Amino acid sequence: MTSSDAFDISAFAARLDYALEQLERAAPFAKVSYRSRVLDQARRLLMRPGGVAALYERAGRLDDAGIFGGTDWDKPAGLLPRLVGNTLRYGERATIILECLSLLRFLAVAKGAHSVSGLPGDQAQHFLTQVLALNLERIFGSTSEASRVQAGKQEIGETVDAVFAFLLDKIGTDDILGILIDEIWRILEQRPLQVGHVKGMIVQIAVVLEGDAVHGGEMRLGADRLISALFGPTRLSADDVGVERYRSRLDHSDSLAHLKEATGFARAMHDTGLVSDYHAAFVQWLIETDKTNLIPHALGLSSTGLDGYRCYEPLIIAIIREAIHPATGQTLLGLALMLERGILYSPPIAPSLWRMLSINVSEHTAATMTAAFGSACTPRAFLLAGLIDLLGQPLGIGQGNNPTCQSARALSMWALNDPDYLFYLVARVALSDRMVMHFEGQLLDSAELPAGLTSLTPLDTDPVSVLLVPHLDRIYAEMGRRCGDRGEDPHRWINPELHGWWVSRSFHIAVDVATGMMKDHAAFLARFHASYHPLYNGNQPVIHPQPAGIAVTDSRGVFVGWHAISIIRAALDHDGIMRVYFFNPNNDSGQDWGHGVVVSTSGNGERFGEASLPFGQFASRLYIFHDDDLSAQEMGAGVPAEEIGAIMAMARESWAGDRQPLDAAAQAI
Amino acid sequence: MAEKNPDKGYVAVLGWSLRAIDAMARFDRRYVIVAPEWAESYAKEHDIPFISWNFERLNDRSHEIAQTLKDMGVDVAIPLFEETVEWAGAINSVLLNNPRLLGQSMLFRDKSLMKRRAQLGGIRVGIFEEAMDKSDVIRFLKRVNQTLLKLEGDVNDPIHMKAFDKAGCLGHRVIRTADDVDAISDDEFPALLESHLDGWEFAVEAWIKDRKIQFLNISEYVTLGYSVFVPATPELEKWRGRITEQIEKLIDVFDIDFGFIHPEYFVTNDGTLYFGEVAYRPPGFNAFELMERAYGFNAYQALVLAFDPKTTQEEMDAFFPEPVKGASGHAGCFGVYPRRRVVSDLDIPEETEDHPYFEFHELAPPMEQKVTKRTAFGTHWGLVYFFGEDPHEMRELLKRQEELDFYV
Structure with missing residues (x-):
């Protein structure tokens, strides 16, 4: 904290104290007229560095002065931990601050610094533990669609995060550790490209568990696996000795020990999705000491991956030399998964990779890479590593904290379906700072277009996104401008033109664009079944990933906004339930969309990065899809009317409730 | 809350203001709030001494409320809002047995009468006139600008139009062109027209007891209708002596024994003070709040001191800080x-x-x-x-x- 911050905070604290004194002095009936100013002062103090602690010191006084008077927070013993999260997400600004003050008051009670009748200290402690465990995303720093949409609340959101960090620090991670570890596993099972925040949490857990004998059993096991995957997954690295000493141990071990190291690293990597720094050091050491025969073991390749490796060994070794460094070790996972996909056999891929290995990126590209990722590696190495990651885990990409779901979805689709085109785009932008696409025959050049949905380069995403999203976003926005006046949803034309020929040209939307009201919803749903439901479409699989639009709802089922996803496939899960497996460019697909619609990310047949819902639940939030006239002809007649009716009811109960056209509403009555 | 002193006055506060009631509750004077019936349940719920009364125009029943208060032993009534000023005058003329107070309060309620009285008393006022309709406004605008030797087509100097009986800036318009006149609706008449004075506009808050100024605050307007702060800058405070003389003149001319006034003035570049208007109630824009922030005293409690006939000079002296120097900052x-x-x-x-x-x-x-x-x-x-x-x-x-x- 600089001295000016220190000045700041005392000045803000003094102002709060004045308002607080007014509130304290006021007669009970007049307190209401001073509350809003105290809350506003508290908000401003809270937003300063160190403000949370300053407010905590005053939590008891604020309570006694009557800040909670006349509200539900006035009887803390009756408050419910599960309501706190929603208040902090959806409440008015003043309500959010009041909730923060209430949490700090609970902390003061838990710590014995304040007392409230009917609220013993251990009950306050228990309350906070539950609140922390129920709001892990505050601690993880991963934001959901719903919280991002409320962009105006970003600042206040950060303030709330700071309050949670403070609570966590004071309450300790002990009680919430088990929940935290489950959460980490849940996120890792989606194999996100970005694991920085997960690693951060594991470090925190490691610190807590260090020399701790209290925690045992299952929870300890889960935590140990995560910690060891990062800090010592193998025999020689198990005591986290540091890379230098580790290398010297390798120099003094025999080949059997080296093989054990290789398989140990591979197992940890595929088990958790995390790559240890020692793993990167080990692979580099293998190349330096000419033991490249162990690389397939270190990557944990199956026969498919191994075959690819053998066919393209010089290329893979060149990639490792260029792109695998301590700062990019995670790319070993991407490399292994890319080999497993067998995409190297597609003729343009290997030459595209060779081009990337020698590309001289533009000054602007270099500056952007350095700004986002630092200078531990060359800009080209970061870019290549990012590209390998994306090709290995096409569904691991996330939009970061940016309103660019369209762009993230496009990148994932190309990585999955059109990788050589992705190479082309990356090379083009990396070399010349421009992306060129065509829209209905007209040329669009991103270098000449105005900003799209976001005017800033997103720095909180993966290297490929950092490079391409500003350009893609501009082109997407321009396409929207060119067909915005056609009186229909522009995605009808944008989606095929932006992504590729394989996006079907037949377009279906459940909402009348002019009025925002539902339009032929039953027919829309029947058609969706006829196109995508294997039992009604002649058992046709989804061939290419197809863009679709979702009406995202929050955990209360309230409409949040329109969101771009892609449908990957529809299939029966292990329990015989037909599910839609889809990709959500959001950073964490496991979301609660309300009324029992909880998106699953593992355990129901999902592959890495896929989200899934039972077919009907998915359809209940769907508002746009594309299909192919070839597959949907004459079929779907067999979809039972009750099933369509049930889905329509689910939509009505959530996002479509106030979008019912008048005549339909009249019929319903 | 605060212990009440039976030897001190018993005041009736006319109008509903939580801040004012809060100040009363924390002060040693007995009090009763006289306010419209919509506030009654809140008052009952919070044990606030309350009499329900609807302040419409003065009517036959005004004597009834005065008598009720008198029977309760109330010593004086204090108006909080413009609309209750003449009620306070009527009630106090009964409570204090001084019929002159009703007439005085009528003067405070009519901006035109008030200006004439000030002018008669030798206080400098700008050019002003009553307007009954739009044609009066046009004529006044033209005449003022002719006086200023403006030619046809020159940009007019603005004139001000104010409702006779509304508080502060309510109904205050600045008029420059015939189009502005056109925008006035007929129900805003009659109204007061004033020439525009280029200069510094400011307000004064003065607590008066025994025809003597007990505390005088100068509130500096930065832009009329937008912003105000207290205490004023040293540049304005340097006129404090002159301003005090003017307030003393007001006390004489309006025959004010006690209470609180809130006049507005212009000071032109050559140091001439022009009287704008005066109100016999707390100012708008929460100036009381600003004074409390700057000086630390509760201005509503000060109001009670100034109105209560049983307040002593010693009490007054102990209550008020030294002007300007006694402030901890500017609010x-x-x-x-x-x-x-x-x-x-x-x-x-x-x-x-x-x-x-x-x-x-x-x-x-x-x-x-x-x-x-x-x-x-x-x-x-x-x-x-x-x-x-x-x-x-x-x-x-x-x-x-x-x-x-x-x-x-």
Whole structure:
């Protein structure tokens, strides 16, 4: 904290104290007229560095002065931990601050610094533990669609995060550790490209568990696996000795020990999705000491991956030399998964990779890479590593904290379906700072277009996104401008033109664009079944990933906004339930969309990065899809009317409730 | 709350204000609130001494409320709002057995009569006239500008139009052109017209007891209808002597024995003071709040002291701090008007939020997206409060707020 911050905070604290004194002095009936100013002062103090602690010191006084008077927070013993999260997400600004003050008051009670009748200290402690465990995303720093949409609340959101960090620090991670570890596993099972925040949490857990004998059993096991995957997954690295000493141990071990190291690293990597720094050091050491025969073991390749490796060994070794460094070790996972996909056999891929290995990126590209990722590696190495990651885990990409779901979805689709085109785009932008696409025959050049949905380069995403999203976003926005006046949803034309020929040209939307009201919803749903439901479409699989639009709802089922996803496939899960497996460019697909619609990310047949819902639940939030006239002809007649009716009811109960056209509403009555 | 002193006065407060009632509850005077019946249940619920009364125009029943208060042993009535000033006058003429007080309060309620009385008493006022309809306004605008030797086509000097009997800036219009006159609706007449004076406008708050000024505050306006702060800058405070003389003149001319007045003045570049108007009640724009912030005394309690016939001079002397020097800083506030035609959100500008003088705001999120076109002063959407050491910085800061959007 600089001295000016220190000045700041005392000045803000003094102002709060004045308002607080007014509130304290006021007669009970007049307190209401001073509350809003105290809350506003508290908000401003809270937003300063160190403000949370300053407010905590005053939590008891604020309570006694009557800040909670006349509200539900006035009887803390009756408050419910599960309501706190929603208040902090959806409440008015003043309500959010009041909730923060209430949490700090609970902390003061838990710590014995304040007392409230009917609220013993251990009950306050228990309350906070539950609140922390129920709001892990505050601690993880991963934001959901719903919280991002409320962009105006970003600042206040950060303030709330700071309050949670403070609570966590004071309450300790002990009680919430088990929940935290489950959460980490849940996120890792989606194999996100970005694991920085997960690693951060594991470090925190490691610190807590260090020399701790209290925690045992299952929870300890889960935590140990995560910690060891990062800090010592193998025999020689198990005591986290540091890379230098580790290398010297390798120099003094025999080949059997080296093989054990290789398989140990591979197992940890595929088990958790995390790559240890020692793993990167080990692979580099293998190349330096000419033991490249162990690389397939270190990557944990199956026969498919191994075959690819053998066919393209010089290329893979060149990639490792260029792109695998301590700062990019995670790319070993991407490399292994890319080999497993067998995409190297597609003729343009290997030459595209060779081009990337020698590309001289533009000054602007270099500056952007350095700004986002630092200078531990060359800009080209970061870019290549990012590209390998994306090709290995096409569904691991996330939009970061940016309103660019369209762009993230496009990148994932190309990585999955059109990788050589992705190479082309990356090379083009990396070399010349421009992306060129065509829209209905007209040329669009991103270098000449105005900003799209976001005017800033997103720095909180993966290297490929950092490079391409500003350009893609501009082109997407321009396409929207060119067909915005056609009186229909522009995605009808944008989606095929932006992504590729394989996006079907037949377009279906459940909402009348002019009025925002539902339009032929039953027919829309029947058609969706006829196109995508294997039992009604002649058992046709989804061939290419197809863009679709979702009406995202929050955990209360309230409409949040329109969101771009892609449908990957529809299939029966292990329990015989037909599910839609889809990709959500959001950073964490496991979301609660309300009324029992909880998106699953593992355990129901999902592959890495896929989200899934039972077919009907998915359809209940769907508002746009594309299909192919070839597959949907004459079929779907067999979809039972009750099933369509049930889905329509689910939509009505959530996002479509106030979008019912008048005549339909009249019929319903 | 506070222990009540039976040897001191018993006051009736006319009008409902939580801040005022709070001040009463924490003061040693017995009190009763006289306010419209919509406040009755709240008062009952919180044990606030209360009499329900509807303040419409004075009528036959006005004697009834005076008698009720007299029977209760109330010593004096204190008006909080413009609409209760003549009621206080009527009631006090009964309670204090002084019929002159009713006539005096009528003077305070009519801006035109008030100006004539001031003029008769030798107080300098600007050019003014009563207007019954739009043609009077046009004539006044033309005549004022002819006097100023303006030619046809020159930009007019503005004139001001004010409702006779409304508080502060309510119904106050600035008129420059015939188009402005056209925008006036007929129900705003009759009204008072005044020439515009180029100079420094400010207000005074004076607590009076035994025809003597007990405390005099100067509130500096940065821009009329937008912002005010206390205490004033040294440049304005240097006129304090002259201003005190003027207030003493007012006390003589209006025959004020006790109470509280809130006059407005202009001081022109050559130091001439022009009287604008005077009110016999607490000022708008929460000036009482600003005084409490700057000086630390509760201005409502000061009001009670000034009205209570049983207050002693010693009590007065102990209550008030020394003007200007007794202030811990300068407190100001700014009235926010939306600057855009369509607004959807309340968004405190970053530079305001980050300024060390900024305290808090009392702005509500917009209820409607369309902003009605502003024709008169006095309909701000809420106040933003500041407090700091340097009066010049305060003035700049308040001025700067006029260029910022609080509603976007």
